[in-house]
Amino acid sequence: MTAFQAGADYGDGRREEARGPAAIALDHSDPVSKRIIVGYGFWIFLLSDIIMFSAFFATYAVLSGETAGGPSGKDLFDLHNVAIETACLLLSSFTCGLAAIGARAHNGLMYYGGMAATCVLGLCFLAIEIHEFVGMIAQGAGPTRSAFLSAFFTLVGCHGVHVTLGTLWLLTMIAQVFAKGYRADILRRVLCFALFWHTLDIIWVAIFTVVYLFGAGA
Amino acid sequence: MAEPIYKPIEVPRNSATGFVCAFFAAFGGFGMIWQIWWLVIVALVGAFATFVVFAWRDRTEYEIPADEVARIDRANRQARGEALVRAEALS
Numbered sequence: 001m002t003a004f005q006a007g008a009d010y011g012d013g014r015r016e017e018a019r020g021p022a023a024i025a026l027d028h029s030d031p032v033s034k035r036i037i038v039g040y041g042f043w044i045f046l047l048s049d050i051i052m053f054s055a056f057f058a059t060y061a062v063l064s065g066e067t068a069g070g071p072s073g074k075d076l077f078d079l080h081n082v083a084i085e086t087a088c089l090l091l092s093s094f095t096c097g098l099a100a101i102g103a104r105a106h107n108g109l110m111y112y113g114g115m116a117a118t119c120v121l122g123l124c125f126l127a128i129e130i131h132e133f134v135g136m137i138a139q140g141a142g143p144t145r146s147a148f149l150s151a152f153f154t155l156v157g158c159h160g161v162h163v164t165l166g167t168l169w170l171l172t173m174i175a176q177v178f179a180k181g182y183r184a185d186i187l188r189r190v191l192c193f194a195l196f197w198h199t200l201d202i203i204w205v206a207i208f209t210v211v212y213l214f215g216a217g218a
Numbered sequence: 219m220a221e222p223i224y225k226p227i228e229v230p231r232n233s234a235t236g237f238v239c240a241f242f243a244a245f246g247g248f249g250m251i252w253q254i255w256w257l258v259i260v261a262l263v264g265a266f267a268t269f270v271v272f273a274w275r276d277r278t279e280y281e282i283p284a285d286e287v288a289r290i291d292r293a294n295r296q297a298r299g300e301a302l303v304r305a306e307a308l309s
Contacts, residue, residue: 168266176273185278 035188042192046199049162053203056158057210060151064215068146073215076141078132082212085128086204089163092121093201100194106182111190115174118197122167129160152211159207162200169193224288226281235272239265 064073095117102110133153136142143153173193176186246261248254 172270172273179274180276189273 034184035191038188039191039195042195046195049199050203053155053158053206056151056155057206060155060211063147063151064211066147068148070146070149071139071141072148073152073211074217076136077212077216079212079216081128081132082208085125086208088121088125088128089201089204092118092125093198095121096194096197100190103177103182103187103190111177112174115170119167119170119174122163122170126160126163126167129156129163133157133160156207156211159200159203162203166193166197166200169196221288222291224284224291226284227287228279228281230279231275231277233272235268238268242268 095114097114099111099114099118102108102112102114136149141149143150170193173186173190176189180186242261242265246258246265249257249261
Protein backbone atom coordinates (compact mmCIF):
# COMPACT_ATOMS: atom_id res chain seq x y z
CA MET A 1 0.00 0.00 0.00
CA THR A 2 1.43 3.38 -0.99
CA ALA A 3 1.12 6.53 1.01
CA PHE A 4 -1.21 8.00 -1.58
CA GLN A 5 -3.88 5.39 -1.08
CA ALA A 6 -6.83 6.28 1.09
CA GLY A 7 -6.29 5.38 4.69
CA ALA A 8 -2.49 5.42 4.49
CA ASP A 9 -0.91 6.05 7.83
CA TYR A 10 1.81 8.70 8.06
CA GLY A 11 2.90 7.42 11.41
CA ASP A 12 1.64 10.47 13.28
CA GLY A 13 -1.74 8.95 14.00
CA ARG A 14 -3.47 10.92 11.25
CA ARG A 15 -4.74 9.17 8.21
CA GLU A 16 -4.54 10.30 4.59
CA GLU A 17 -8.05 11.80 4.54
CA ALA A 18 -7.19 14.24 7.27
CA ARG A 19 -4.47 15.68 5.07
CA GLY A 20 -6.75 16.32 2.09
CA PRO A 21 -8.13 19.77 1.23
CA ALA A 22 -10.68 19.45 4.05
CA ALA A 23 -7.88 19.09 6.55
CA ILE A 24 -6.98 22.75 6.13
CA ALA A 25 -10.31 23.77 7.64
CA LEU A 26 -10.47 20.91 10.09
CA ASP A 27 -7.03 21.21 11.55
CA HIS A 28 -7.39 23.13 14.77
CA SER A 29 -3.74 24.01 15.23
CA ASP A 30 -2.94 26.73 12.69
CA PRO A 31 0.07 26.14 10.46
CA VAL A 32 1.36 29.64 11.37
CA SER A 33 0.98 31.64 14.54
CA LYS A 34 -1.81 34.21 14.80
CA ARG A 35 0.78 36.92 15.30
CA ILE A 36 2.16 36.23 11.82
CA ILE A 37 -1.31 36.09 10.26
CA VAL A 38 -2.39 39.36 11.90
CA GLY A 39 0.85 41.08 10.90
CA TYR A 40 0.48 39.87 7.33
CA GLY A 41 -3.13 41.03 7.13
CA PHE A 42 -2.20 44.42 8.51
CA TRP A 43 0.61 44.77 5.98
CA ILE A 44 -1.97 44.30 3.21
CA PHE A 45 -3.93 47.23 4.67
CA LEU A 46 -0.74 49.29 4.94
CA LEU A 47 0.12 48.54 1.32
CA SER A 48 -3.31 49.80 0.25
CA ASP A 49 -2.61 52.95 2.25
CA ILE A 50 0.76 53.32 0.53
CA ILE A 51 -0.93 52.93 -2.85
CA MET A 52 -3.28 55.80 -1.95
CA PHE A 53 -0.29 57.93 -0.95
CA SER A 54 1.54 57.06 -4.16
CA ALA A 55 -1.44 58.44 -6.09
CA PHE A 56 -1.17 61.69 -4.09
CA PHE A 57 2.59 61.74 -4.72
CA ALA A 58 2.04 61.32 -8.44
CA THR A 59 -0.52 64.16 -8.39
CA TYR A 60 1.89 66.38 -6.50
CA ALA A 61 4.78 65.57 -8.82
CA VAL A 62 2.69 66.59 -11.83
CA LEU A 63 1.31 69.77 -10.24
CA SER A 64 4.29 70.97 -8.21
CA GLY A 65 5.21 73.59 -10.85
CA GLU A 66 1.65 74.85 -11.45
CA THR A 67 1.71 77.81 -9.09
CA ALA A 68 -0.70 79.99 -11.15
CA GLY A 69 1.47 83.02 -10.48
CA GLY A 70 1.30 82.36 -6.73
CA PRO A 71 4.02 81.36 -4.30
CA SER A 72 6.15 78.28 -5.05
CA GLY A 73 7.66 75.80 -2.65
CA LYS A 74 10.85 77.83 -2.58
CA ASP A 75 8.96 80.87 -1.22
CA LEU A 76 6.95 78.91 1.35
CA PHE A 77 8.99 76.08 2.81
CA ASP A 78 11.06 76.64 5.91
CA LEU A 79 13.54 73.77 5.98
CA HIS A 80 14.49 74.58 9.57
CA ASN A 81 10.94 73.73 10.75
CA VAL A 82 10.78 70.69 8.52
CA ALA A 83 14.06 69.39 9.96
CA ILE A 84 12.57 69.58 13.47
CA GLU A 85 9.41 67.82 12.27
CA THR A 86 11.51 65.06 10.72
CA ALA A 87 13.59 64.66 13.86
CA CYS A 88 10.38 64.39 15.96
CA LEU A 89 8.92 61.72 13.73
CA LEU A 90 12.11 59.66 13.38
CA LEU A 91 12.66 59.77 17.14
CA SER A 92 9.03 58.77 17.72
CA SER A 93 9.58 55.73 15.50
CA PHE A 94 12.47 54.75 17.74
CA THR A 95 10.45 55.19 20.95
CA CYS A 96 7.58 53.29 19.32
CA GLY A 97 9.98 50.42 18.65
CA LEU A 98 11.05 50.51 22.30
CA ALA A 99 7.38 50.41 23.37
CA ALA A 100 6.74 47.39 21.14
CA ILE A 101 9.72 45.56 22.66
CA GLY A 102 8.53 46.57 26.14
CA ALA A 103 5.06 45.18 25.42
CA ARG A 104 6.49 41.84 24.31
CA ALA A 105 8.68 41.71 27.42
CA HIS A 106 5.72 42.78 29.65
CA ASN A 107 7.91 45.65 30.82
CA GLY A 108 5.58 48.43 31.98
CA LEU A 109 8.19 51.17 32.20
CA MET A 110 9.40 50.51 28.68
CA TYR A 111 5.91 50.15 27.22
CA TYR A 112 4.20 53.11 28.91
CA GLY A 113 7.33 55.26 28.73
CA GLY A 114 7.86 54.44 25.05
CA MET A 115 4.22 55.06 24.17
CA ALA A 116 4.12 58.33 26.11
CA ALA A 117 7.30 59.55 24.39
CA THR A 118 5.86 58.53 21.01
CA CYS A 119 2.68 60.45 21.81
CA VAL A 120 4.54 63.61 22.85
CA LEU A 121 6.79 63.51 19.77
CA GLY A 122 3.77 62.88 17.51
CA LEU A 123 1.97 65.87 19.05
CA CYS A 124 5.09 68.04 18.59
CA PHE A 125 5.14 67.05 14.93
CA LEU A 126 1.47 67.90 14.57
CA ALA A 127 1.85 71.22 16.36
CA ILE A 128 4.64 72.31 13.99
CA GLU A 129 2.70 71.12 10.95
CA ILE A 130 -0.52 72.89 11.97
CA HIS A 131 1.49 76.04 12.70
CA GLU A 132 3.01 75.79 9.21
CA PHE A 133 -0.41 75.28 7.57
CA VAL A 134 -2.03 78.14 9.47
CA GLY A 135 0.86 80.45 8.55
CA MET A 136 0.57 79.53 4.87
CA ILE A 137 -3.20 80.07 4.81
CA ALA A 138 -2.77 83.41 6.64
CA GLN A 139 -0.46 84.71 3.88
CA GLY A 140 -2.94 83.72 1.18
CA ALA A 141 -1.26 80.43 0.24
CA GLY A 142 -4.18 78.14 1.10
CA PRO A 143 -5.24 75.07 -0.87
CA THR A 144 -7.45 77.18 -3.16
CA ARG A 145 -4.58 79.43 -4.35
CA SER A 146 -3.08 77.11 -7.01
CA ALA A 147 -2.96 73.53 -8.24
CA PHE A 148 0.46 73.20 -6.57
CA LEU A 149 -0.99 74.18 -3.20
CA SER A 150 -4.06 71.94 -3.62
CA ALA A 151 -1.74 68.99 -4.23
CA PHE A 152 0.52 70.05 -1.36
CA PHE A 153 -2.28 70.30 1.23
CA THR A 154 -3.84 67.03 0.04
CA LEU A 155 -0.60 65.05 0.29
CA VAL A 156 0.89 66.54 3.45
CA GLY A 157 -2.53 66.99 5.08
CA CYS A 158 -3.40 63.34 4.44
CA HIS A 159 -0.21 62.32 6.22
CA GLY A 160 -1.08 64.72 9.06
CA VAL A 161 -4.54 63.16 9.41
CA HIS A 162 -2.88 59.75 9.61
CA VAL A 163 -0.62 60.96 12.41
CA THR A 164 -3.62 62.48 14.25
CA LEU A 165 -5.64 59.27 14.06
CA GLY A 166 -2.49 57.28 14.90
CA THR A 167 -2.10 59.34 18.07
CA LEU A 168 -5.72 58.56 18.97
CA TRP A 169 -5.00 54.87 18.39
CA LEU A 170 -1.83 55.16 20.50
CA LEU A 171 -3.79 56.58 23.45
CA THR A 172 -6.36 53.79 23.06
CA MET A 173 -3.58 51.18 23.15
CA ILE A 174 -2.13 52.68 26.34
CA ALA A 175 -5.59 52.51 27.92
CA GLN A 176 -6.14 48.95 26.66
CA VAL A 177 -2.94 47.54 28.08
CA PHE A 178 -3.63 49.45 31.29
CA ALA A 179 -7.16 48.03 31.58
CA LYS A 180 -6.64 44.51 30.22
CA GLY A 181 -2.97 43.74 30.67
CA TYR A 182 -0.59 42.12 28.19
CA ARG A 183 -3.16 39.81 26.64
CA ALA A 184 -2.15 37.99 23.44
CA ASP A 185 -4.77 39.72 21.27
CA ILE A 186 -3.86 43.13 22.69
CA LEU A 187 -0.17 42.51 22.03
CA ARG A 188 -1.10 41.79 18.41
CA ARG A 189 -2.80 45.19 18.27
CA VAL A 190 0.33 46.83 19.67
CA LEU A 191 2.24 45.12 16.86
CA CYS A 192 -0.20 46.51 14.29
CA PHE A 193 0.06 49.99 15.78
CA ALA A 194 3.85 49.84 15.61
CA LEU A 195 3.68 48.77 11.96
CA PHE A 196 1.29 51.67 11.26
CA TRP A 197 3.52 54.21 12.97
CA HIS A 198 6.67 53.04 11.16
CA THR A 199 4.81 53.21 7.85
CA LEU A 200 3.84 56.83 8.54
CA ASP A 201 7.52 57.49 9.12
CA ILE A 202 8.46 55.94 5.78
CA ILE A 203 5.86 58.08 4.04
CA TRP A 204 7.16 61.18 5.81
CA VAL A 205 10.68 60.47 4.57
CA ALA A 206 9.27 60.48 1.03
CA ILE A 207 7.33 63.71 1.69
CA PHE A 208 10.42 65.32 3.20
CA THR A 209 12.43 64.46 0.09
CA VAL A 210 9.90 64.96 -2.70
CA VAL A 211 7.98 67.92 -1.32
CA TYR A 212 10.33 69.88 0.90
CA LEU A 213 13.90 69.16 -0.32
CA PHE A 214 13.00 69.17 -4.03
CA GLY A 215 10.61 72.10 -3.48
CA ALA A 216 13.09 74.27 -1.61
CA GLY A 217 15.89 73.40 -4.05
CA ALA A 218 13.93 73.93 -7.27
CA MET B 219 -14.82 6.06 2.41
CA ALA B 220 -13.25 6.59 5.82
CA GLU B 221 -14.17 9.82 7.59
CA PRO B 222 -11.64 12.50 8.48
CA ILE B 223 -10.91 13.25 12.12
CA TYR B 224 -13.16 16.18 13.04
CA LYS B 225 -11.89 18.91 15.30
CA PRO B 226 -13.50 22.10 16.62
CA ILE B 227 -13.03 25.22 14.46
CA GLU B 228 -12.26 28.62 15.98
CA VAL B 229 -14.07 31.48 14.22
CA PRO B 230 -14.49 35.22 14.93
CA ARG B 231 -17.72 36.33 16.57
CA ASN B 232 -20.13 38.31 14.44
CA SER B 233 -19.90 42.07 14.86
CA ALA B 234 -21.78 45.09 13.53
CA THR B 235 -18.69 47.31 13.97
CA GLY B 236 -17.94 47.62 10.26
CA PHE B 237 -21.48 48.67 9.41
CA VAL B 238 -21.77 51.13 12.30
CA CYS B 239 -18.39 52.73 11.47
CA ALA B 240 -19.42 53.03 7.81
CA PHE B 241 -22.64 54.73 8.96
CA PHE B 242 -20.70 57.34 10.92
CA ALA B 243 -18.12 57.71 8.13
CA ALA B 244 -20.90 58.43 5.60
CA PHE B 245 -22.37 61.18 7.78
CA GLY B 246 -18.91 62.50 8.62
CA GLY B 247 -18.04 62.71 4.93
CA PHE B 248 -21.32 64.49 4.18
CA GLY B 249 -20.62 66.94 7.01
CA MET B 250 -17.11 67.67 5.72
CA ILE B 251 -18.30 68.34 2.16
CA TRP B 252 -21.08 70.72 3.29
CA GLN B 253 -18.99 72.09 6.18
CA ILE B 254 -21.49 71.08 8.87
CA TRP B 255 -18.85 70.91 11.57
CA TRP B 256 -21.06 69.74 14.45
CA LEU B 257 -22.04 66.71 12.32
CA VAL B 258 -18.37 65.98 11.58
CA ILE B 259 -17.56 66.04 15.30
CA VAL B 260 -20.55 63.85 16.21
CA ALA B 261 -19.61 61.35 13.48
CA LEU B 262 -15.95 61.20 14.53
CA VAL B 263 -16.86 60.70 18.18
CA GLY B 264 -19.38 58.03 17.18
CA ALA B 265 -16.88 56.16 14.99
CA PHE B 266 -14.23 56.31 17.71
CA ALA B 267 -16.69 55.10 20.36
CA THR B 268 -17.63 52.17 18.11
CA PHE B 269 -13.94 51.35 17.68
CA VAL B 270 -13.37 51.42 21.45
CA VAL B 271 -16.41 49.23 22.17
CA PHE B 272 -15.14 46.72 19.61
CA ALA B 273 -11.61 46.83 21.05
CA TRP B 274 -12.87 46.32 24.61
CA ARG B 275 -14.60 43.00 23.96
CA ASP B 276 -13.14 40.17 26.00
CA ARG B 277 -14.52 37.33 23.92
CA THR B 278 -13.71 37.80 20.25
CA GLU B 279 -13.90 34.23 19.01
CA TYR B 280 -16.01 31.14 19.49
CA GLU B 281 -15.63 27.49 18.63
CA ILE B 282 -17.79 25.40 16.37
CA PRO B 283 -17.77 22.07 18.23
CA ALA B 284 -16.40 18.99 16.49
CA ASP B 285 -19.87 17.38 16.43
CA GLU B 286 -21.31 20.33 14.53
CA VAL B 287 -18.39 20.29 12.07
CA ALA B 288 -18.96 16.57 11.57
CA ARG B 289 -22.71 17.05 11.03
CA ILE B 290 -22.20 19.74 8.36
CA ASP B 291 -19.39 17.89 6.61
CA ARG B 292 -21.31 14.59 6.60
CA ALA B 293 -24.29 16.32 4.99
CA ASN B 294 -21.99 17.87 2.36
CA ARG B 295 -20.27 14.58 1.66
CA GLN B 296 -23.56 12.81 1.30
CA ALA B 297 -24.89 15.45 -1.10
CA ARG B 298 -21.70 15.24 -3.13
CA GLY B 299 -21.84 11.47 -3.21
CA GLU B 300 -25.43 11.51 -4.42
CA ALA B 301 -24.58 14.09 -7.10
CA LEU B 302 -21.72 11.89 -8.32
CA VAL B 303 -24.04 8.90 -8.52
CA ARG B 304 -26.55 10.96 -10.53
CA ALA B 305 -23.80 12.22 -12.84
CA GLU B 306 -22.60 8.70 -13.45
CA ALA B 307 -26.11 7.51 -14.19
CA LEU B 308 -26.46 10.25 -16.83
CA SER B 309 -23.23 9.49 -18.67
